[in-house]
Amino acid sequence: MxxxxxxxxxxxxxxxxxxxxxxxxxxxxxxxxxxxxxxxxxxxxxxxxxxxxxxxxxxxxxxxxxxxxxxxxxxxxxxxxxxxxxxxxxxxxxxxxxxxxxxxxxxxxxxxxxxxxxxxGPEAWSDETIEMKRYFLTDTLDDLIGCTTRAEGLFIAGTLATLVCEFILRTNRQWTGSSKWTYRALERYDAGAARELVAALEAYYQTNETDALIRYVDETLSPFGGRLFAGFSRRKSNET
CATH class of the missing domain: 3.30.460.10 (Beta Polymerase, domain 2)
Structure with a gap:
């Protein structure tokens, strides 16, 4: 050695x-x-x-x-x-x-x-980007709500945590990160929000209870119009 x-x-x-x-x-x-x-x-x-x-x-x-x-x-x-x-x-x-x-x-x-x-700070997200990120968060949240397989749920919850951290940080023009830096960036910006997210994840990982995590994502999306599915579209041409 x-x-x-x-x-x-x-x-x-x-x-x-x-x-x-x-x-x-x-x-x-x-x-x-x-x-x-x-x-x-x-x-x-x-x-x-x-x-x-x-x-x-x-x-x-x-x-x-x-x-x-x-x-x-x-x-x-x-x-x-x-x-x-x-x-x-x-x-x-x-x-x-x-x-x-x-x-x-x-x-x-x-x-x-x-x-x-x-x-x-980073460049502000456009309205189009915020709409797209709302859609991805909604889609992942729906996956968690409908999940019946514990193994799949573990991965969905991890993806959801990363997406919601990014959404909070970027809509407030804050730098983000990857892996452990995702959490550190959220904690640096809003320690209370970081603790609440960890508690919601712990509730799911330990008891399979999704309510706190679902509520957390919904509260994050609420100021921006909430969940988004119907009406979302990209690169659709109006030409006939």
């Missing part, structure tokens, strides 16, 4: 070994936020103007799993934009929270770009 170095020492060693001539490097992720667990890795963002293109690569070094996000001095902007379009600002958040491992007077400008994007 290779002993683990302190995270910052391990990260600096990695950068020195693999990118000795890079312009800048940051350590981000759970170790920076003080949320590290036994399975946490080191997220390292490198800015190297000799790179032709962006890439991601995984390593095990110094006793750590290391996730590398390698960029040149322009490619990161494309990923900033892509992340913001999908409302999951992974790279801007890593850059904003990252501890500087190396810098040649470029990091603060990149951090400033990332902070500006995060502060502006």
């Amino acid at each position: 290779i002993p683990k170095l302190e995270p910052i020492i391990a990260a600096k060693t990695f950068v020195t070994t693999h990118f000795p001539h890079c312009r800048a490097a940051l350590l981000a992720g759970s170790v920076v936020r003080g949320e590290a667990t036994e399975t946490s890795d080191l997220d390292i963002v490198v800015f190297d103007d000799t790179l032709v293109s962006t890439y991601r690569e995984s390593f095990i070094e110094s006793g750590w799993r290391i996730e590398l996000f390698a960029h040149n001095l322009t490619s990161y902007r494309t990923f900033f934009e892509q992340d913001c379009r999908r409302a999951i600002p992974s790279l801007p958040r890593m850059v904003t929270e990252g501890i500087i491992l190396k810098d040649t007077d470029i990091v603060e400008d990149i951090k400033r770009e990332a902070r500006a994007l995060l502060d502006s």
Whole structure:
């Protein structure tokens, strides 16, 4: 078993070994936020103007799993934009929270770009998008209501939780996430709503009781017109 170095020492060693001539490097992720667990890795963002293109690569070094996000001095902007379009600002958040491992007077400008994007929030959903998301939530909710197979219900409930989190966050112009970050984003925005959703899920998972989860989704949809099925249409041509 290779002993683990302190995270910052391990990260600096990695950068020195693999990118000795890079312009800048940051350590981000759970170790920076003080949320590290036994399975946490080191997220390292490198800015190297000799790179032709962006890439991601995984390593095990110094006793750590290391996730590398390698960029040149322009490619990161494309990923900033892509992340913001999908409302999951992974790279801007890593850059904003990252501890500087190396810098040649470029990091603060990149951090400033990332902070500006995060502060502006994601683009507002259009009425058409809200209508479409209402339909998907309604369809999944109907699946849960009509479900008679416990195994299927477990997956339906998980999908419903993800969809309703996204709906709450995006209709309020909040960033969202995937997997554990979906819940974290909701908790950050509205801790009470997050706790209520968890309680509704627990009620279903433990007792097969769907009432609380159904009520939660209905209350979420209510300000936007409630459930939507009849009349929903996409790409229907009016031409004869």
